[in-house]
Amino acid sequence: MSAKDPNRRDLLRVLGASVGAGVGATAGLAASAGEAAAAPARTRRWGMVIDLDRCTLCSSCTVACKQENNVPVVGPDDEHVGAQIEWLSILWQEPEQPGGLPQGMPFPCQHCADAPCVKVCPVGATYKNDEGITMQIWDRCIGCRYCMVACPYGRRSFNWETPRWDGTQIQMLNPDVATRTGGVVEKCTFCYQRVRRVRERAALEGREIEDEEVRRLPACAAACPAEAIVFGDLADPESRVSELARDPRRFQLLDYLGTDPSVIYLKRDRR
Amino acid sequence: MHAELRPELRPELRRVSPIWYLMVLVAAIAVGVGLYCYSVQLARGDIATGLRNPGNGGAAWGFYIVFYVYFVGVSFAGITVASLARVFHIDTLKPVTRLAELLTIVALGVGAMMVLADLGRPLDGLLKLPALARPSSPFYGTFTLVVSGYLFSSLVFFVLAGRYDAAAMAQTGPPLLRPLYRLWGAGFRDDDVAHTRHWRSSFVLAMTIMPLLIVAHSTLGFIFGIQAGRPGWFSALQAPAFVVMAGVSGTGALIVLAAIVRRLFRLEDRIPIAALRWLGNFLWVLAAVYLYFMIVEELTSTYAAPRADRRIAHEVVGGSFAISFWLTVGSLGLAFLIPFVMYLRRLTSVAWLVVAALLANVAAVLKRLLIVVPSQTHGGHLQLREGLYTPTWVEIGVVLGAAGLLVLGILLFGRIFPLVPTPVPEARRHAAVPREPLRVLATVTCALIAAGLIAFGLSDSFRMWSGDELDPRVPFSPAIFATGVILLFSSAIVYETFPARRRRATPRRVIRPPRARIHRVDVRAQLRSSRDPRVRRKS
């Protein structure tokens, strides 16, 4: 659990003061927990910059995402309309004013710094990890779908039925990602399995993760022929992703909601 | 016991109307249908419902949540009526208090089932919610406060209030059920001290329950009201509106229930029209408040509202939800008008009152549908795909089954226990209660332990002791919190059922000389009589 959530921590302190009686009895427990916690070397915030001026909507990212993350195929029949599982799809926004440009954009989970889905999860199946990724632990999810209705971006998908892989299709599953069962919510993880792989390799080699090796790390970024998707550490001002995020064309989706997404878009630029 | 009462006021199980059998049959069939539909849902997965991903053109929450909110709303009436009756000494309402509490309990149970029906993995939910629930999720309040606190306080209220009759029924009731009555009425002595104690404890309970009730129903409103990402939900009005709407539907349901029960159980003489009239007045007041809320809501969401809010308002008032919306407005208007006119004209027609009450419930269901669904299907801040939500027969069947269960529970209970409490004369509630330090100590201890559990359970639920980890430090903290809440209310049971010290020397102010039968009613004394020399001596 992230310790960086100031609002919640403040709330806790206030509540903690009012709780009173129970505190004394359990203070010892808290102290012992505190000792064991190890400080991370450096606080990362993984983020993504999607340059819409580069993006051509070729949709490779959406397919790469499905391939990497064992996202099940949900059929086209009427029953499955709206049951599609989309970690990353193309968001299409018609112009608000007549004569404006329509805008399409690769649309992964925004990994909000202040994520509405995380707040509402009753069991902690979804949470912000130390590196700013909104994770979903499939096994813990009870399927209440609260996170889905809380997410302003609609970037969470429910397994309306247990996914099936027909015949030999099962052989192409990525062994690094667990398949999900029916009745759980799933979402983009920034390809955490790949991040983990890179981190372990770096740790085994006794070095820090380099920006170079993560720029095209997530499956969507790796597949993008236009190199429109760049991944990296937003907390590191030197990283490519931070550099791009300083571009004046930057915008975040629904920034007025105060969610502070870690996915930063760069506006399309047309004559 | 009860001999002092007029015969018609004694607790008894009356012969039921033949319609009772028909209704039980219908309700049982409904339950069967519900079970079948739910098994279909379990087998096929949630694809069997009409729910789909919001943003993909669907609604992730639909009928189940609508009826969950509805059932919990219905439960409002019971405990409110009981508390009001106690706190403000409204004797008119006394005959319907038990009915009201029963409605609360059954409706809450059924509501909890609706949540389970909604969960993608119900078994995981049953296990994980008590273990891991997080207070930052408005669901926490739902699962702990509503289910444990609200349900259990009602239960405690219900059980304590019923002891008087249970003790009596242990003597006169059907022999087969007497063990149940004896258990329920265990430790009850029909002396004025006991009545006085109950009178006091019920006041404390009632005073505790009323704020809890507001909190619990507000929690329900917060589930929707604090979601900034859902235009149409995000509103400070949500919590108070939920409380009021709960009142509307709950009062309506209680009116319908009382009217039906009067007929079915031939209780016309025990449930006076006056009680119904009182409820009718309560209904129009609440309906008027809610109508006001609706006007405020519509005004806010149409007058210079942001795009998304306006889109929803447009869709609700004139789009695909228009029929539901205008039905809601009409129903609610009539639910206000009918009892209001009756109030002005000083008339009371049970039939019209039932019509108004039914309309109030129709409005309650539809309004919840209008709250839950359009924000998901049409409420995107972004231009996500829009769609429609239509419940499938599976969902309708499950909800039907839940409603059947509600009816069945009440009908069956009516066959085994008197639905109208035996009135206790005012005078008997004001006896001098002897000082019993042990009883007070036990009660206070229980309450303190409860407070400790609540404090720890809540703080650990907040992960205050978890360091940087996600889980509570102690497993099942939310359950501990809920246990604390339950225990807190149980201290009332401790207070009332703590075995009385019977010392000869203690003078008791007794209005009527105790009879031998009273001691027979004292089950605990009876049980003990074989070994307690004092008791033997006494008899």
Next chain:
Amino acid sequence: MKPPRPRSMSRRAAVAGLTGAAGAGVVGCRRGWTPPEADPTGRALAKPHVAGAEAYATHEERWFHSACGQCPAGCGIRVRVIEGRAVRIEGDRDNPLNRGGIGARGLAALQGLYDADRLTGPRRRAGGRLVPVSWDEALDEVAAALTALRAAGTPERLLVWCGHERGLTHELFARLARAFGTPSFVDGRPAHSGTLARVMEETLGVAELPVWGWEGAAQVLSLEAGLLEGSCQAVYFTRMAAQRRRGARTRAHLVHAGPAFDLSAYNADQWLRIAPGTSGALALGLARLILERHPERRELPETLVAGAGALREVVAAYTPARVTALTGINARDLVRLAEELDDHRPSFAYVDEQSLAFSNGADTARAAMALNAVLGAFWAEAGGVRAAPPSPLPPWPEPELDAVAVAGLARPGHDGALAAIEAAPPAVALFHHANPAYARPQPARWREALAAIPLVVSFSPYRDETVEAVADLVLPDHTFLERWELATPAPALDRAILTRRVPVVAPLHDTRPSGDVVLALARRVGGAVATALPWPTFREATEARLAGLDERGQAHAGFWLGAEPAPAPARVTVRPGYEPPTWVGDPARFPLRLLLHRPLGHAEGSGANLPWLRMLAPMPGAAPWSFVARVHPESAPGVRDGAEVALTSELGSIRIRVRLDERVQAGYVVVPLGGGHDAFGRWARGFGANAMDLIGAGPLCATRVRIERGGA
């Protein structure tokens, strides 16, 4: 027992060396024993059992460099293979075509490999149904039929039809046809045999798509092209579109003239809505405007473009007013575009097969080339238009033909026209990567025509329409991830490129690479045919073919890159002209005109059975899994958005959902290709409608249709 010490051996080295030999294979059967992992949690939240994984449990992970075979682009790929299962495809960052990027089609290759509806072995039609047959029997049967043809002295009655696959297998089929003696060899490679290739042959002397100088272009005008969707090099173009906008110092402008709002229009800096089929007029009008800007300058290098001076006279007729009338593009835009094209050199006008899918396709291509000549785009230094580089492989020595073959080749053959096949059905037809029973205009008639052929052999790995409806024998090919192949990608770079595909997994089923099958057939037929195809296996044929490879290139894993750009030709021939497109059908009865386009997931017709491609929106902004005809609201009065309608032409009728779209030229209906399969696996069957039912032989977009509400 004390084990003896092994003699000197560095075990790590040995392990490392030998691990490579560990191949994949079949799954071991486990009798009477429940593996402990069968249900470790009692819940499904686990990796499903993967055939092979528990049987080997070596967790061996390998990355293979190969080349994509999903479309003619031939991007470099890396395939992640774990325990013999291909689990991931990524782009090869070394490959100059895609530089690590990869298209949706390439990614979906895994679904093609592991398609649950693949043919698991050879089949023969018996009693109307396809039943399993052994490879030997099947090959004997084909060989017997072939031998009989040669014995009867009628080798021309063999029809060999190869689809879009470019590579050695194609060459082997062609060689087989030649040595066998049949002139009926249908080359289905659009890059070699389409309208543009033919025009390029007359313009530049190379019958291939030209190479476009994206890397240096400052302005590109796309003339109704399917630039980023249906083109042969969509990944390369996507990369270039992005790089020219953001990667380079100067920002290039892309102007797209097209009749409907598609990906190219979305991506263009400016989208000009043009009347379909009139971009030839636009090109000539622009040429005139540009020439007018330079009355004094001899703009065109006469040395390169002979007769360029005469261009002025030809284009003089295309005044802005006339071009506006023809194309619907207003004169102001026209003038501005001409100025920009002229000012932002290097610039060029881009056309592809989609631009030329009209009756006047060849003229449009010629007009575009005239505009390019005016723009000085041919062999312009930084970015221009060039002929495709020659193949780095030397031409194969002509096979020795025997008398039968010589006689057969002299007789008239089939060029793939339906009427000719109906009139004189071949005796044997071989279809490799071709599915005429679905993909050719009038599929129903095709089925009847093919049914009249005594022996139809399909090499498709999938149960497509030709397999299901007409094939008498099916000799399923491997998918490209299971076999060797040597292929030249569709032209994109000015350097020759040769890709080598390798088998990354062991064959899943009892299929055989068609190259091997061709060689086996040749052996069985014997005689001169066997002599012409002497290699025992396809692998050896590839080695033999590679032996003559130009030595100046650089070899990489998975591809070979030629050294020097193609030389400028002696001359460029420009023959500008314009004819308005013609439309078949009575305008009174069929008021609308049908435009067909290849959507993103079409993948040359091979995408329909791959759900990942199927679900891609056929146009920007569409929902997944949508298959809709788009029409301007004014052109379909009374039709509700999203309603199912009947589209009817003189030749047929289809039912399709319609989307009213104001971004479509009024008077036209835009229908994607690739729907309406009645075979080809579970994802293709019954999805959408096949517009081929509506059109006749000839250009793709030349048919009039009408919309009727509520279906036919």
Next chain:
Amino acid sequence: MSASRRPVSPERARGRGLGLVCAFGLAGACATPAAAPPQPLPFDHALHATVELDDGPLGCTTCHAGAERGVRAGLPALSTCLSCHMRPQGDPPSSEEARVRELAASGVPLRWIQVTRNPGHVYFSHGAHVARAGMACAECHGEVTTWTEPPTVPLRHLTSMDACLACHRARGAPTDCVTCHQ
């Protein structure tokens, strides 16, 4: 070899409530299989553990190549066996060795049946535990080097999330969910 022939039972007292709740799948620990898995070779760990090669003793990671730095330890492919057993390695040559060469000749790969597996939603990196944390194989797998037959039940002491977490807390290893969940 006198040590126990039975593998160490991985059945351990389960975790407390939390372990139960997050029930982690006691991968196979719940039930002992009725029959031993039909492994292709009756591999003798004890015997191989005594082998000395030129560059040191034959360690676990010689055959379980990923155990030291990889994510999964892996079971050896036939080629691994053949790297030594290409030449006869015993006097007299054992029947197992004959079988290895028989398999090699027939081209049939070794079809080990993996007994120890993680639940699908668990990510366990051997490299992180062995190379980084410096744990020995036996800490989790028991004294494998004393067995003369292939294991029949999973070789694992860790049967609940609590057990994982306890060690992670004790050693200050990360307890972020995604450290171990996938």
